[in-house]
Amino acid sequence: MKAASEAQLRLLDLQELDTALDRLEHRKRTLPELAEIQHAEERLGKFSDAFVAAQTEISDIDREQKKAEQDVDQVRARADRDQKRLDSGQVSSARDLENLQSEIVSLQRRQSDLEEIVLEVMERREEAETRLRDVESDRETSEKTLTELSARRDAAYSEIDGEAELTRTARAGVATDIPDDLMKLYDKLRDQHRGVAATALLRGQCQGCHLQLNTVELNAIRAAAADEVIRCEECRRILVRTKESGL
Incomplete structure (x- = not known):
């Protein structure tokens, strides 16, 4: 040639x-921000999953608490009815009276046990709410970090693209001589x-x-x-x- x-x-x-x-x-493909963004996205995904899990846990606890409170109300209502029967003097039989008093005592114990369950459920809900707030805070931090990294990446892309455009223009001028x-x-x-x-x-x-x-x-x-x-x-x-x- x-x-x-x-x-x-x-x-x-x-x-x-x-x-x-x-x-x-090559610089555009290997920007350090790209690896950091990937890591931030993975962390954000984990926090998002944990956030949903925490919300689900609270929802489950709320149902459990509602059921426990309903059980307490039912036992309390039953005990109140028995106490009213006892106080009204409607029960005259000594045997029936003894049975009624025994049932009231049993219902009171049952009510106390159920109220302990309600308290335990409420404590677990407070703990779950704390975890939810922590996860939400971590998620917000990750979202902020991801936004900042994306802005840095886009700025770097813009700078690289600008240099590349100038280089391509110069290349086109040189190519005409060949x-x-x-x-x-x-x-x-x-x-x-x-x-x-x-x-x-x-x-x-x-x-x-x-x-x-x-x-x-x-x-x-x-x-x-x-x-x-x-x-x-x-x-x-x-x-x-x-x-x-x-x-």
Whole structure:
């Protein structure tokens, strides 16, 4: 392939710009905020699940408390009725009177036991409410952290995109100085060699694979015409001759 030496030198400018674009893209993919956002989202998900669990627990306790209070009311009402019968003198039989008094005592014990259950349930509800407040506070903190991290990420994206846009504009200007066939070869080699298609020959060394060319290879390059497109025999990248090539 033939191309003016000036066009070949422009390949180095193009390569530098493409490498800058690759670095910007890599920076965008590996922003530290991305890992922090993922961690914050995972924490927020856990707190959200814990918040729902705490709400569900309180709802279950409320039903349990309501049932226990209803049981207390039923026992208390039964004891009140028996006490009224006892106080009214309606029961005249000694046996019935003894049974009624025994039942009242039994109901009072039952009421006391049920009231203890109600108190225990109320204590558990207070504990569940404390856990709910703690989880809600943690969730709000995580939401705030996630918002801040997202803002930092978006600001970094904006900065990177701005640099990339300027670099792409500069690249477009450089590309106009390079013949189509050379550009096609360059693009093909970029795909094959991790983005590096053109490199300088610096003091007899290929800056792509960093191998020193031997005397035979260097003599062949010296003998080549200025418009001959040289390829490194080792890595097959385009090898651009410069004043520092050592030829």
